[in-house]
Amino acid sequence: MVESFHEFVVHRSPALCRTAYLLTGDHQLAEDLVQTALARTYRHWRRVRDGNPEAYVRRAMYHQQISWWRRRRLVERLEPTPTERADVDHSEATTLRLTLNAALRQLSPRQRAVIVLRYYEDLTEAQVAEVLGCSVGAVKRHGHDGLRRLRAVAPELVQDTAERSTR
Structure with a gap:
């Protein structure tokens, strides 16, 4: 069980991280989101592994992101254009x-x-x-x-x- 979950995480983490980044807009939050979703998936791995585990993780990520968003409700202040920096x-x-x-x-x-x-x-x-x-x-x-x-x-x-x- 642990081996199949580890293999899934190794192979699918990059794609899941990209999706999480698009959902959150922040690299650190995206990593936290994937980690949280994978931790929840691991608890149900025996049931999930034979179906579509990636869809299960994506759904967990989406629901977790909504939960975080509802708790935070931060007002974002967006600049009309990205600020110029020398290292960009x-x-x-x-x-x-x-x-x-x-x-x-x-x-x-x-x-x-x-x-x-x-x-x-x-x-x-x-x-x-x-x-x-x-x-x-x-x-x-x-x-x-x-x-x-x-x-x-x-x-x-x-x-x-x-x-x-x-x-």
């Missing part, structure tokens, strides 16, 4: 990543989860509904609202994507 990489990819992260932080936690799972993790609407424990209709609604909000707060993402697709 000024490449196009970094700018795009910063813009996307700032835009994702302006979504509700559920909208952010749907957008991340649908478009970053490339899950189907049914899979997202299963992970989040809601209906496919709710996934569609949150996805639609989230994309509309992203287009409103960061129109340069839409323009940048259109430019990339014509190249």
Whole structure:
């Protein structure tokens, strides 16, 4: 049992950390989120390992993030543009990543989860509904609202994507 869980953690942790970062917007919180979800998964590993353990961990991460968010309810103050620092990489990819992260932080936690799972993790609407424990209709609604909000707060993402697709 311990060996199969260890193998799962070794192989899937990088992908889970990327997803957690997109949910939290912070590397340390993302690591804590993955660690907490994996600890909860380990307690139920015998039951989970034969099914879809990654979906179980993702669902645990999502629920834990919502729980943390409800407890914190910190008001974030977003700068209109990232502050300039000498040690920041000024490449196009970094700018795009910063813009996307700032835009994702302006979504509700559920909208952010749907957008991340649908478009970053490339899950189907049914899979997202299963992970989040809601209906496919709710996934569609949150996805639609989230994309509309992203287009409103960061129109340069839409323009940048259109430019990339014509190249």
